[in-house]
Amino acid sequence: MARLRRHRFVPFLxxxxxxxxxxxxxxxxxxxxxxYLVALLAGExxxxxxxxxxxxxxLAGVALGNLGLLGFGGLDFIKTEPGVDLLARIGxxxxxxxxxxxxxxxxxxxxxxxxxxxxxxGVVTPFALxxxxxxxxxxxxxxxxxxxxxxxxxATSVGITARVLxxxxxxxxxxxxxxxxxxVIDDVLGLVVLAVVTGVIAAANTGTAMGYGAMGLVVxxxxxxxVAATVIGVWLAPRVVARSARLxxxxxxxxxxxxxxxxxxYLAYQIGLAAIIGAFAAGLVLESAHYSPYTSRxxxxxxxxLHPLVQAFVPVFFVLMGMRTDLSSFADLGVLGLAGVLSVAxxxxxxxxxxxxxxxxxxxxxxxxxxxxxxxxxxxxxIGLGLSIGGVAVISPTLYSAIVVMVIVTTMITPPALKWxxxxxxx
Amino acid sequence: MARLRRHRFVPFLxxxxxxxxxxxxxxxxxxxxxxYLVALLAGExxxxxxxxxxxxxxLAGVALGNLGLLGFGGLDFIKTEPGVDLLARIGxxxxxxxxxxxxxxxxxxxxxxxxxxxxxxGVVTPFALxxxxxxxxxxxxxxxxxxxxxxxxxATSVGITARVLxxxxxxxxxxxxxxxxxxVIDDVLGLVVLAVVTGVIAAANTGTAMGYGAMGLVVxxxxxxxVAATVIGVWLAPRVVARSARLxxxxxxxxxxxxxxxxxxYLAYQIGLAAIIGAFAAGLVLESAHYSPYTSRxxxxxxxxLHPLVQAFVPVFFVLMGMRTDLSSFADLGVLGLAGVLSVAxxxxxxxxxxxxxxxxxxxxxxxxxxxxxxxxxxxxxIGLGLSIGGVAVISPTLYSAIVVMVIVTTMITPPALKWxxxxxxx
Numbered sequence: 001m002a003r004l005r006r007h008r009f010v011p012f013l014x015x016x017x018x019x020x021x022x023x024x025x026x027x028x029x030x031x032x033x034x035x036y037l038v039a040l041l042a043g044e045x046x047x048x049x050x051x052x053x054x055x056x057x058x059l060a061g062v063a064l065g066n067l068g069l070l071g072f073g074g075l076d077f078i079k080t081e082p083g084v085d086l087l088a089r090i091g092x093x094x095x096x097x098x099x100x101x102x103x104x105x106x107x108x109x110x111x112x113x114x115x116x117x118x119x120x121x122g123v124v125t126p127f128a129l130x131x132x133x134x135x136x137x138x139x140x141x142x143x144x145x146x147x148x149x150x151x152x153x154x155a156t157s158v159g160i161t162a163r164v165l166x167x168x169x170x171x172x173x174x175x176x177x178x179x180x181x182x183x184v185i186d187d188v189l190g191l192v193v194l195a196v197v198t199g200v201i202a203a204a205n206t207g208t209a210m211g212y213g214a215m216g217l218v219v220x221x222x223x224x225x226x227v228a229a230t231v232i233g234v235w236l237a238p239r240v241v242a243r244s245a246r247l248x249x250x251x252x253x254x255x256x257x258x259x260x261x262x263x264x265x266y267l268a269y270q271i272g273l274a275a276i277i278g279a280f281a282a283g284l285v286l287e288s289a290h291y292s293p294y295t296s297r298x299x300x301x302x303x304x305x306l307h308p309l310v311q312a313f314v315p316v317f318f319v320l321m322g323m324r325t326d327l328s329s330f331a332d333l334g335v336l337g338l339a340g341v342l343s344v345a346x347x348x349x350x351x352x353x354x355x356x357x358x359x360x361x362x363x364x365x366x367x368x369x370x371x372x373x374x375x376x377x378x379x380x381x382x383i384g385l386g387l388s389i390g391g392v393a394v395i396s397p398t399l400y401s402a403i404v405v406m407v408i409v410t411t412m413i414t415p416p417a418l419k420w421x422x423x424x425x426x427x
Numbered sequence: 428m429a430r431l432r433r434h435r436f437v438p439f440l441x442x443x444x445x446x447x448x449x450x451x452x453x454x455x456x457x458x459x460x461x462x463y464l465v466a467l468l469a470g471e472x473x474x475x476x477x478x479x480x481x482x483x484x485x486l487a488g489v490a491l492g493n494l495g496l497l498g499f500g501g502l503d504f505i506k507t508e509p510g511v512d513l514l515a516r517i518g519x520x521x522x523x524x525x526x527x528x529x530x531x532x533x534x535x536x537x538x539x540x541x542x543x544x545x546x547x548x549g550v551v552t553p554f555a556l557x558x559x560x561x562x563x564x565x566x567x568x569x570x571x572x573x574x575x576x577x578x579x580x581x582a583t584s585v586g587i588t589a590r591v592l593x594x595x596x597x598x599x600x601x602x603x604x605x606x607x608x609x610x611v612i613d614d615v616l617g618l619v620v621l622a623v624v625t626g627v628i629a630a631a632n633t634g635t636a637m638g639y640g641a642m643g644l645v646v647x648x649x650x651x652x653x654v655a656a657t658v659i660g661v662w663l664a665p666r667v668v669a670r671s672a673r674l675x676x677x678x679x680x681x682x683x684x685x686x687x688x689x690x691x692x693y694l695a696y697q698i699g700l701a702a703i704i705g706a707f708a709a710g711l712v713l714e715s716a717h718y719s720p721y722t723s724r725x726x727x728x729x730x731x732x733l734h735p736l737v738q739a740f741v742p743v744f745f746v747l748m749g750m751r752t753d754l755s756s757f758a759d760l761g762v763l764g765l766a767g768v769l770s771v772a773x774x775x776x777x778x779x780x781x782x783x784x785x786x787x788x789x790x791x792x793x794x795x796x797x798x799x800x801x802x803x804x805x806x807x808x809x810i811g812l813g814l815s816i817g818g819v820a821v822i823s824p825t826l827y828s829a830i831v832v833m834v835i836v837t838t839m840i841t842p843p844a845l846k847w848x849x850x851x852x853x854x
Contacts, residue, residue, distance in 0.1 A: 025516035033689035083513045089452035251738045262460035
């Protein structure tokens with residue numbers, strides 16, 4: 001049974017162990033132990049200070065990831081270990097799936113108009129503000145750069161908010177439904193904005209024009225996928241789950257649910273949406289009630305089955321997100337000024353979402369819930385690094401660093417701010 | 428929120444998306460969906476045919492992995508996808524941890540002598556038979572090759588058996604404790620055998636002698652680790668769990684358990700043992716009773732918490748193990764003859780373990796439970812591929828293929844044979 005390596009008594013042999021030799025999971029196992037321990041302790045501290053546990057996980061991640069500044073880089077491998085990255089990505093997938101399972105299609109439709117209004121305001125306002133910031137701060141950069149800066153401010157990253165809502169016990173609130181619904185719509189809008197901006201820049205370089213047909217195709221594909229997934233899912237999912245309950249194999253409930261989750265996530269990715277949108281859509285069409293053939297015979301509920309998976313995967317995402325925060329980005333004053341202005345534009349821009357949510361709900365909570373940009377701003381910025389106009393990169397290294405700081409600020413500010421907002425009652 | 432890539436409307440741009448671009452988890456998500464679906468259907472078929480579900484998972488894996496022979500290789504990426512490999516490894520870790528949690532130190536000590544006898548017989552007999560096979564089938568190869576063939580037959584791979592015992596509902600039996608205990612001891616003995624054989628070959632090449640001190644060190648380190656992990660764990664684990672129950676963070680029970688599991692697994696790996704031995708040791712010192720502060724307030728039991736993790740990870744291991752079975756190994760008649768003789772030696776050798784288990788238990792079950800070689804035989808063989816004497820590889824390609832077939836045969840034969848053995852009652 002031994003996975004045999006490191007035979008120190010035969011060091012003069014070079015053993016070509018290939019895949020069968022050293023256990024490639026060993027660093028991941030170490031990383032997981034560190035992550036769980038740190039997440040548990042920092043989460044606890046955070047909860048005792050009256051904050052959501054996820055804030056503790058993020059900040060502990062930041063501390064852990066920047067130990068290198070104090071001369072201890074022994075855990076830096078975690079930041080770039082592909083296995084940890086994979087578990088983090090599966091984590092946010094399962095988190096959004098769970099959020100979906102806890103929501104029903106009916107609930108989402110009941111907030112549909114308000115979510116749409118919140119999403120539109122939350123894309124248009126930060127885009128306008130971002131353009132303004134670019135025009136004011138980098139006047140010589142030209143309209144393409146301004147447009148790109150504006151685009152990086154548009155897309156919400158819903159993972160943080162979803163987790164904070166769970167930590168606060170408010171994931172069943174109308175605000176939560178609006179935020180998640182708006183974030184899904186945001187994802188489609190974000191695709192369109194990026195498509196247009198990159199298309200226009202490309203067209204400017206080559207002298208060709210960006211076709212409206214191509215832009216329309218992005219919209220049709222994305223919206224079409226979401227509608228199809230929901231319509232087919234509402235019909236199919238309960239039938240698949242009910243059929244699975246007739247199997248003699250133990251634990252079919254979880255297996256079937258994960259298959260639905262992962263298939264839809266993969267299809268969403270293939271369409272060009274984020275995989276987590278598919279995971280959410282799969283969860284949305286699944287309801288606890290569908291699992292009654294299981295629970296009525298004493299099996300665990302789907303929530304009880306998903307809960308340990310959420311616990312095992314999700315902290316990896318948040319601690320890793322913290323670890324990848326490079327505090328040295330904050331050291332450059334030139335970067336910091338631009339970052340400050342960008343962050344203000346990003347926050348005010350998304351707070352406007354709250355206005356679209358209607359007077360019946362806590363508008364602050366909705367607006368704040370839309371604030372985090374997470375990875376998505378970085379993805380936009382990365383694309384900008386690779387685009388150039390007349391040989392000059394659209395996103396300069398300074399601008400990139402400023403965007404990184406903006407992402408950090410919007411992510412870190414959300415847990416305490418959302419906690420504060422839910423402390424107030426709706427008007 | 429979009430993870431944006433594949434902008435087909437800007438194909439003339441090369442976007443250096445780096446880590447932020449294409450979602451590297453996408454193929455893993457697809458692989459997981461396929462694996463869960465196939466495992467569920469094949470497991471169900473297997474159960475309906477009166478066999479353990481794991482046999483269905485293995486055979487479905489074999490079918491899936493050899494679709495390439497029929498011209499469909501679209502899923503072959505799963506075999507080599509590092510993310511899937513990682514999840515499989517974590518899966519067998521969690522499986523052994525769960526087996527450990529379901530066992531107590533007292534139970535293991537009560538079968539200690541019989542497990543030791545079973546392990547010793549299960550190492551000595553296959554070693555002797557393996558040597559005999561080598562001497563008979565490859566008379567010109569010399570004693571080093573014979574010794575190496577013998578060594579590849581020694582180590583039990585307990586994952587299959589642990590899973591079959593669970594499928595059969597016999598994981599609480601005395602036979603199960605003896606098998607798992609013997610497999611742990613086997614791991615230590617396997618280390619020693621390999622150390623001695625490779626050391627002797629190396630010494631023959633360089634003219635130096637293999638020190639008894641180095642061999643002794645392997646034994647002392649391995650046994651010392653197991654004793655220390657158990658003694659410290661029995662004292663520490665209940666205290667850590669009880670302390671964690673006082674935290675306000677939800678779900679500390681699972682987090683703390685996984686930390687203990689992964690830390691011990693990592694330490695075991697560092698010592699030179701398989702990580703799963705550490706996971707088992709961590710589970711062994713943890714008992715359901717330690718979690719009473721949690722369960723008494725209505726939290727999920729540790730078994731209920733581990734169950735979904737086992738379901739999410741473990742099928743990946745078995746389907747992947749099946750997929751990596753290359754059926755074309757069976758096509759070479761020259762290989763098949765040697766493979767057949769090796770397999771017989773491997774099976775009879777391990778059946779002798781049953782004799783050590785004492786008359787009070789089902790000896791067939793114990794002997795059969797020790798039969799699977801799984802990955803371990805392959806690891807030994809891989810090391811042999813890299814060793815040479817006077818410039819000739821210790822393990823030739825033909826011999827390697829024969830060992831692969833032996834591993835397949837011992838693995839596939841175990842689920843139905845164990846089912847048969849438990850159908851008989853102990854003498």
